[in-house]
Amino acid sequence: MAGLGLKDLPLPPDRYRVDRRTTNPDGVIRFETLADGKREDARRASGLSRTIARGILGPEEEARAQRLQSDLERAARTGKWTASLACHLYMRWLRLRISGHLWRLMRLGSQNTTVTIIPRRWEFTPDELDGVDPRKLMKGFRTDLYRAGVKEVDGWLFGYLHGEFDSNAKVYRLHVHVACSKAVVPVIDKLRTMGSYRSTRLLPDGSPSPVFRRVWVRRKRLEKMPDPVTYVVQSFWPSRPIHIDENGKRSRLRQKGAIREPYHSRVLMWLDRWSIQDLTLMVGLRVTRAGLIPTRG
Numbered sequence: 001m002a003g004l005g006l007k008d009l010p011l012p013p014d015r016y017r018v019d020r021r022t023t024n025p026d027g028v029i030r031f032e033t034l035a036d037g038k039r040e041d042a043r044r045a046s047g048l049s050r051t052i053a054r055g056i057l058g059p060e061e062e063a064r065a066q067r068l069q070s071d072l073e074r075a076a077r078t079g080k081w082t083a084s085l086a087c088h089l090y091m092r093w094l095r096l097r098i099s100g101h102l103w104r105l106m107r108l109g110s111q112n113t114t115v116t117i118i119p120r121r122w123e124f125t126p127d128e129l130d131g132v133d134p135r136k137l138m139k140g141f142r143t144d145l146y147r148a149g150v151k152e153v154d155g156w157l158f159g160y161l162h163g164e165f166d167s168n169a170k171v172y173r174l175h176v177h178v179a180c181s182k183a184v185v186p187v188i189d190k191l192r193t194m195g196s197y198r199s200t201r202l203l204p205d206g207s208p209s210p211v212f213r214r215v216w217v218r219r220k221r222l223e224k225m226p227d228p229v230t231y232v233v234q235s236f237w238p239s240r241p242i243h244i245d246e247n248g249k250r251s252r253l254r255q256k257g258a259i260r261e262p263y264h265s266r267v268l269m270w271l272d273r274w275s276i277q278d279l280t281l282m283v284g285l286r287v288t289r290a291g292l293i294p295t296r297g
Helices: 034-053 059-078 088-105 134-147 182-191 263-271
Strands: 112-117 157-166 171-181 215-217 242-244 250-252 280-283 285-288 291-294
Touching: 034 059, 034 088, 034 263, 059 088, 059 263, 088 291, 112 182, 134 157, 134 171, 134 182, 134 280, 157 263, 171 182, 182 215, 280 285
Parallel strands: none
Antiparallel strands: 112 171, 112 215, 157 171, 157 280, 242 250, 285 291
16 A cells, blocks of 8 residues: 655644744745735646647647646636646645645754755756656665765655756756755765766866856755745746856856746646656655654654
8 A cells, every 4th residue: 555645744733834924034924825826827828828829849749738728727717726736726735735844844943954956967958858757867866865875864854856947058957955954964965076966167078067066055044934945845947047158157147037938838748747756855754644754863
């Protein structure tokens, strides 16, 4: 009998409801509302419609896009989401549960932290994205964590696969956002010595690397909760172009923007193929009817 999955998580206790509470000094709750989700699903359906109208999709792709467009239009109109990672309302439903239980797990901010990891080989063109299997990416990441010694530490880790579109390079740059206990940080730091995670200013062909630092660890105490945990599992992919000048100096647009069509529709159609479990990695954690429970330490 299969065990419980993330979609089986209950709503967290009220004190960890990310849509109702915040420790931000300004008191502003930044988690999206139901109305926000409906507007976003309407925007996504409209983008799919424009992409379909351009006639650039193959017959099978077009059928998938039309079905997804219909599902998102229904979600926007009625508030009844379809169980697709491309549906903002469904992701909101999942994030309320996952983020809330991560918040509960990380309530002692000095003992936990967040990490972003950008493996070198996780860049894909629009034509390549549809063939990317996130299960293989996350399996490879798990293997690297075990090579770095995560099995020997009494800690836990939760990772979720996310992506950004670089409109200059025309690639989707996939990466992992992580929440973990600080006992795991030495393992994360060890990844820096491994090929795919090693910081470098030049690629093997001698050209400037668009990403210099591949592993980012938050060293300071977590504050302004639940923002750090809602950031771990995000419901959209932004456009974040990186510019490299003639001297090899990098500059990255700080403001996140929307991915233009047809590139955003490619993201939605890819997300629609996978489940929340496919994009998630957990070490030292299990899902129970009470929430996320550490299995170590």
